[in-house]
Structure formats: C-alpha cells, structure tokens
Amino acid sequence: MNKAAVNHLYTYSRHTDEIELCRLEMRAFFNKDTHENFIFSETCIDPSRSPFMKERLDVLVTCNSVQEVADYVTTLTNDGQRFLIRCLNTIALGETAKIAHPDRRKVERSIGMAMQGEADLFQPDILYGVVQIGQQYLFGYLTESISVWREHVKKPEMYSTALSTRVARAVSNIAVPHPEGVKAIDPCCGIGNVLVEALSMGIDMDGRDINPLAVLGSRKNIAHFGLTGDVTPGPIEEAPGHYDAAIIDMPYNLYTHVTRDQQASILQAARTLTDKLVIVTIESMDDLLIDAGFEILDRCIAKKAHFEREVVVCR
Incomplete structure (x- = not known):
C-alpha cells in the first residue's frame, strides 16, 4: 500500500x-x-x-x-x-x-x-x-465530468460550416488551458461557437468579426446561454489592445471569399494582436504563419467523417 x-x-x-x-x-x-x-x-x-x-x-x-x-x-x-x-x-x-x-x-x-x-x-x-x-x-x-457542452449544440443562430461544439471546446482549452489571468480573443468569431465554449469555462475571451450580422448572431448565442461577453464589429486589422491568446477559425466557406493575400493580412494582424495563436484551417498555412513571424509549436488534424481541419498552435 x-x-x-x-x-x-x-x-x-x-x-x-x-x-x-x-x-x-x-x-x-x-x-x-x-x-x-x-x-x-x-x-x-x-x-x-x-x-x-x-x-x-x-x-x-x-x-x-x-x-x-x-x-x-x-x-x-x-x-x-x-x-x-x-x-x-x-x-x-x-x-x-x-x-x-x-x-x-x-x-x-x-x-x-x-x-x-x-x-x-x-x-x-x-x-x-x-x-x-x-x-x-x-x-x-x-x-x-458534466457534459455542459451538449447544452450548447443547438443555438438560436447556426452555420453549417462552423466548428462543432466539441471541437470549439477543445480548441478553447488548447488556446487557454489555464485561464487565470489570461485575456483571449476570437477576432473572426462568426456566430460564436468558440466564444460560447470559452465563456462557459470561465475563459475571459472577447469576440470580433468583420460581418456585423455575424456579430449580432454571436451576441444572441452568448445571451441565449446566460453568458456575458464583449463582441464587436470590425476587421482583425483594426482590433485594439493586446491579448495573451487568440483563436482564428480561418474563413473559407462559399460566402466568405478570402484570398491568399487576405489570409496573410489576417495572420500579420494577429502577430501584433496576440502572444499565442491557435489557428484552425482546411489548408496548410505554414508559410503564411512563418512569414507573419509566428513559430509553430504543435498541431493536429481534427476529423469529421471525410472532412479535415488542421489545428495549429503558434507563438
């Protein structure tokens, strides 16, 4: 014994x-x-x-x-x-x-x-x-464990291409494993799947999106679950302040036509905005991350049937 x-x-x-x-x-x-x-x-x-x-x-x-x-x-x-x-x-x-x-x-x-x-x-x-x-x-x-995240699967506002609740929760933990004293941001937050999971775990995270309709949807989803968070409209390039960590689910769907140059601009803005970045992408962005001044620390592939996303941790 x-x-x-x-x-x-x-x-x-x-x-x-x-x-x-x-x-x-x-x-x-x-x-x-x-x-x-x-x-x-x-x-x-x-x-x-x-x-x-x-x-x-x-x-x-x-x-x-x-x-x-x-x-x-x-x-x-x-x-x-x-x-x-x-x-x-x-x-x-x-x-x-x-x-x-x-x-x-x-x-x-x-x-x-x-x-x-x-x-x-x-x-x-x-x-x-x-x-x-x-x-x-x-x-x-x-x-x-209490599966709090299950309560967040159905939201008032939803995108078919948004991160699943489970992936959003895991990515939030990867970005901010120990929340005390950490300020984070999701500067391309969409309808707020990551924000909902982060805020529900006590992670201090702001939201931002260039699409004002997405901002309204994100605010609605946050309020629906009794959470409080700051979500503002505007491009990442104009985000004020500095954050300990950021999560970017890189826009890619048919309604968000993001060019390679725009992707580079997002990552360059993120370099000045945050010390740590977790990026979710459907295509390799190693060259853009390195050009923006990031060091790649860790990564994995998140799968759902035949659809794959890459999660990359940088600083």
Missing part, C-alpha cells in the same frame, strides 16, 4: 477521429500526452472542461488488492457525511479489461462495508472512486 502524493488520474472517451485532437488538448493541459484512454498528472483540471474527459480521480492510495483498499478506508474519519463509491472500470483502460457490472458492484460493496459512515446512492456528500490499472487498485476522491 502506498499513500499517494498529490496526483490525479483522468479517464477519457473519444471517437477514433478525435484521438489526435484529444491528445493535443492533453498536451495543452499537462505538457504530455498518451495513446491510452487515461493519463496521470499532478495538474488539477475540472474534467467538465474537456469534451473527452470522463472523470478525475484524486488518488489517495495505491494498493495491490481490493482488500488492501478496504483496510485503508477504515483509517478515514467521517463526520457524518454520506458517501458513494464508484468503480471506474466501466470500459477497458489501456490493457486493463472492463470489469463486468456485478463484479464492479462487488468491489464497491467490499470497500463501502469497511468505511465509517453511511452510504447514499442518490445524494452523497462525498463521492469516492476505485479503479484497477494493471495489477494495482487506486482509490480516492472522484469528480465526474
């Missing part, structure tokens, strides 16, 4: 097409990634921020058996709070196979019977988690 230092286990659920975007988000949060559907980190992130995270386990102890976990929980004090224990092996975690439902309930009961206090299946004061990874069992406080 080993009492853990401050450490967190995050589990993930993502479609095959989303793996690379998920890993890029991992690298933004944790400065590392993995091919597995779980990751350990000392960095504490609210799992509800990510469209891919299922839960976060704040590990208290690592044991060699369920009985060792049961022995450990007898040492925990309880001041009358009701508890609930969940076994997280509802899916295969790396090479550790999924544990069948009856066996998960048996694990939960074995540990719960050893704990002080009373269990509550419906409104517990404390939620604990236990998970088998390889031959070890980890136990700790559990925070489950």
